[in-house]
Amino acid sequence: MKLKEFAKQLGLSPTTVSRALSGYPEVSEVTRARVVQEAVRLGYRPNVNAVRLKTGRVGAIGVVMGRASEFHFAEFMAGMAERLITEDTDILVIPMANPEYDAEMQLYRRLAESQRVDAIIVHSPRPNDQRIALLHELGMPFLVHGRSDIDVPHPWLDIDNEGAVRRATSHLIDLGHTRIAMINGREGATYALHRDIGYRSALQSRGIEVDPQLIANGNFTDELGFRFARSFLEQPKRPTAFVAGSMMTALGIYRAARSLGLQIGRDVSVIAHDDVFPYLTADNMAPSLSATRSSMRAAGTRCADLVLQLLAGRSPTEIHELWPVELILRESTGPVRMPQT
Amino acid sequence: MKLKEFAKQLGLSPTTVSRALSGYPEVSEVTRARVVQEAVRLGYRPNVNAVRLKTGRVGAIGVVMGRASEFHFAEFMAGMAERLITEDTDILVIPMANPEYDAEMQLYRRLAESQRVDAIIVHSPRPNDQRIALLHELGMPFLVHGRSDIDVPHPWLDIDNEGAVRRATSHLIDLGHTRIAMINGREGATYALHRDIGYRSALQSRGIEVDPQLIANGNFTDELGFRFARSFLEQPKRPTAFVAGSMMTALGIYRAARSLGLQIGRDVSVIAHDDVFPYLTADNMAPSLSATRSSMRAAGTRCADLVLQLLAGRSPTEIHELWPVELILRESTGPVRMPQT
DNA sequence: ATATTTTCTCAAATCGATTTCAATTTTGGC
DNA sequence: GCCAAAATTGAAATCGATTTGAGAAAATAT
Numbered sequence: 001m002k003l004k005e006f007a008k009q010l011g012l013s014p015t016t017v018s019r020a021l022s023g024y025p026e027v028s029e030v031t032r033a034r035v036v037q038e039a040v041r042l043g044y045r046p047n048v049n050a051v052r053l054k055t056g057r058v059g060a061i062g063v064v065m066g067r068a069s070e071f072h073f074a075e076f077m078a079g080m081a082e083r084l085i086t087e088d089t090d091i092l093v094i095p096m097a098n099p100e101y102d103a104e105m106q107l108y109r110r111l112a113e114s115q116r117v118d119a120i121i122v123h124s125p126r127p128n129d130q131r132i133a134l135l136h137e138l139g140m141p142f143l144v145h146g147r148s149d150i151d152v153p154h155p156w157l158d159i160d161n162e163g164a165v166r167r168a169t170s171h172l173i174d175l176g177h178t179r180i181a182m183i184n185g186r187e188g189a190t191y192a193l194h195r196d197i198g199y200r201s202a203l204q205s206r207g208i209e210v211d212p213q214l215i216a217n218g219n220f221t222d223e224l225g226f227r228f229a230r231s232f233l234e235q236p237k238r239p240t241a242f243v244a245g246s247m248m249t250a251l252g253i254y255r256a257a258r259s260l261g262l263q264i265g266r267d268v269s270v271i272a273h274d275d276v277f278p279y280l281t282a283d284n285m286a287p288s289l290s291a292t293r294s295s296m297r298a299a300g301t302r303c304a305d306l307v308l309q310l311l312a313g314r315s316p317t318e319i320h321e322l323w324p325v326e327l328i329l330r331e332s333t334g335p336v337r338m339p340q341t
Numbered sequence: 342m343k344l345k346e347f348a349k350q351l352g353l354s355p356t357t358v359s360r361a362l363s364g365y366p367e368v369s370e371v372t373r374a375r376v377v378q379e380a381v382r383l384g385y386r387p388n389v390n391a392v393r394l395k396t397g398r399v400g401a402i403g404v405v406m407g408r409a410s411e412f413h414f415a416e417f418m419a420g421m422a423e424r425l426i427t428e429d430t431d432i433l434v435i436p437m438a439n440p441e442y443d444a445e446m447q448l449y450r451r452l453a454e455s456q457r458v459d460a461i462i463v464h465s466p467r468p469n470d471q472r473i474a475l476l477h478e479l480g481m482p483f484l485v486h487g488r489s490d491i492d493v494p495h496p497w498l499d500i501d502n503e504g505a506v507r508r509a510t511s512h513l514i515d516l517g518h519t520r521i522a523m524i525n526g527r528e529g530a531t532y533a534l535h536r537d538i539g540y541r542s543a544l545q546s547r548g549i550e551v552d553p554q555l556i557a558n559g560n561f562t563d564e565l566g567f568r569f570a571r572s573f574l575e576q577p578k579r580p581t582a583f584v585a586g587s588m589m590t591a592l593g594i595y596r597a598a599r600s601l602g603l604q605i606g607r608d609v610s611v612i613a614h615d616d617v618f619p620y621l622t623a624d625n626m627a628p629s630l631s632a633t634r635s636s637m638r639a640a641g642t643r644c645a646d647l648v649l650q651l652l653a654g655r656s657p658t659e660i661h662e663l664w665p666v667e668l669i670l671r672e673s674t675g676p677v678r679m680p681q682t
Numbered sequence: 683a684t685a686t687t688t689t690c691t692c693a694a695a696t697c698g699a700t701t702t703c704a705a706t707t708t709t710g711g712c
Numbered sequence: 713g714c715c716a717a718a719a720t721t722g723a724a725a726t727c728g729a730t731t732t733g734a735g736a737a738a739a740t741a742t
Contacts, residue, residue: 003698004698013721013723015701016721027720046699048457050700053390053391054727071415115386222621222625223622223625252625258627279564359730367691390729391727391728394729394730395728396730397697
């Protein structure tokens with residue numbers, strides 16, 4: 001059913017029908033009501049591609065899917081979806097084959113120039129992220145999930161990683177811990193850097209020296225959590241507490257501790273960052289996991305919202321949201337008990 | 342840069358330029374080479390929306406994102422992405438707000454009619470799934486990930502859920518278990534049904550009566566795994582073994598067993614289905630988890646491939662792939678030891 | 683040298699909407 | 713009852729490509 005045909009059936013011109021459906025004021029309410037009603041009855045829907053060609057809008061937001069942390073990605077997208085469901089806007093997932101820097105830049109360039117998306121969401125930015133410079137230069141609307149200190153203005157939404165980790169670490173210090181290990185995300189991303197800063201500053205402000213032997217970086221997997229924790233715990237002067245970047249890492253740490261006969265919450269304290277997954281909750285771990293918490297899904301929803309605002313004309317330079325992170329104490333943290341080394 | 346303008350710069354007609362770029366045979370190789378080269382140099386790219394309007398081809402495959410099992414979804418998409426990276430085809434994620442049946446059908450109808458995607462992948466089909474009938478009726482190309490026994494021909498790719506669970510259950514019986522609990526996925530989906538059939542047939546073929554008290558259905562979360570396992574294990578005649586639908590469920594079962602002082606692999610055996618996640622592996626669980634294994638990511642890759650074939654003209658009726666499932670035995674299964682009830 | 687193919691190129695129609703500008707009908711004031 | 717102003721409506725241009733049907737140029741055959 002095309003517009004022309006539909007209009008003829010109603011005895012109106014295409015112009016009037018189009019206006020009625022798009023909510024323009026020039027058409028009387030009586031006519032509009034009739035058009036809308038008939039559109040439903042006869043099943044007329046404007047052809048998306050024609051609308052897009054004419055209006056120049058694509059109706060899609062692009063997100064590039066990297067290789068790492070799919071589980072974060074899925075939650076974020078689910079959040080976006082929640083917001084976009086009411087709009088006529090889709091999510092376009094662009095796979096990234098090659099994590100090399102040049103290839104990545106090329107991908108963003110192609111994406112921006114292809115006119116397949118109205119805006120792009122940039123994930124896991126680096127401190128000096130050229131993707132941001134590129135998108136800015138190309139004039140492609142974008143939103144950064146995370147932050148960068150590149151000197152190009154960019155709209156962003158981030159959580160307070162530094163503050164979160166500082167509080168977590170401080171709390172462990174309050175409990176008497178001094179040998180606190182840090183299992184962070186992969187080096188390079190701003191969030192990992194911020195967490196590192198939070199960790200160091202907490203230690204330093206309490207006069208505790210930072211021991212590079214207790215810091216590790218890597219993907220958020222159970223496997224790496226286990227390996228790092230295990231190697232730390234086998235050191236002669238083993239850590240009595242852990243700060244970890246994800247739930248998966250925490251699972252690995254639990255396993256490592258258990259494998260060495262150490263009890264979580266008594267022999268070893270753990271605080272991890274919880275991105276709030278419906279299928280794995282900190283409260284349900286055994287013992288329940290103390291965590292810094294911030295909902296990845298909520299971030300997705302809000303990012304989608306901000307992108308829509310951006311497209312509606314809101315100035316990019318004024319969009320900066322820093323979300324606080326909760327610290328929730330559960331059973332996995334307790335006062336230090338010196339290992340009998 | 343528009344076609345007209347670009348053509349003028351080259352001293353050619355839009356027709357010739359369009360043909361040169363789309364690879365039509367009517368244009369000489371010399372001309373084509375020049376056009377292609379200049380397109381790159383001057384940065385000309387056809388407007389996607391104009392192409393889509395004119396050709397009716399979109400260059401995107403749609404997947405509807407439900408609410409449950411995001412982690413499966415992400416892996417599947419990552420797999421699709423791996424295949425599509427070389428094609429000029431995107432993945433369009435369509436959020437589903439309302440899991441109610443009518444709303445869901447409406448969504449698929451709109452999607453099919455909106456011409457925003459060239460094909461659709463249908464997930465978690467039900468035995469008599471009207472989405473399939475609808476898409477078939479509308480003539481929209483689609484592929485089902487899973488199966489349905491609806492009497493409408495549909496191309497599908499599925500894993501052998503029934504066989505996998507039958508083997509898992511049989512193996513437990515071989516080890517002497519007779520009280521074997523089953524924690525399945527949500528009722529309604531074909532795969533859950535198939536697994537149920539596999540479970541029952543294994544028991545029945547060995548003369549063991551099916552106890553409805555030992556069967557549970559629900560989402561694949563750690564939480565539900567724990568709750569079901571816990572309630573089963575607290576029964577007077579507790580099960581000595583579990584068959585579970587996912588790794589998350591298995592985590593919950595492990596926790597439940599541990600909380601009751603039962604040792605996995607000795608007091609309680611567990612076999613779960615492993616969809617192969619990079620961030621959580623069966624081998625790394627403690628004790629390592631015996632599992633029926635099938636890669637969700639590989640399924641995504643293959644589904645993308647099949648959809649491309651479908652769009653290239655392959656007959657839908659001949660696409661039926663049933664993948665075998667491996668059974669990998671590790672430490673979480675062992676011979677039965679009777680509880681001292 | 684002419685006729686016939688083959689190769690290449692182009693003008694114009696088309697996809698299905700939106701929107702400008704002008705025409706028509708209604709309404710309101712006196 | 714007439715005229716100006718306001719409210720509606722519609723014809724035609726436009727978005728940026730693809731593709732049909734036909735014409736010109738080059739290559740080959742007679």
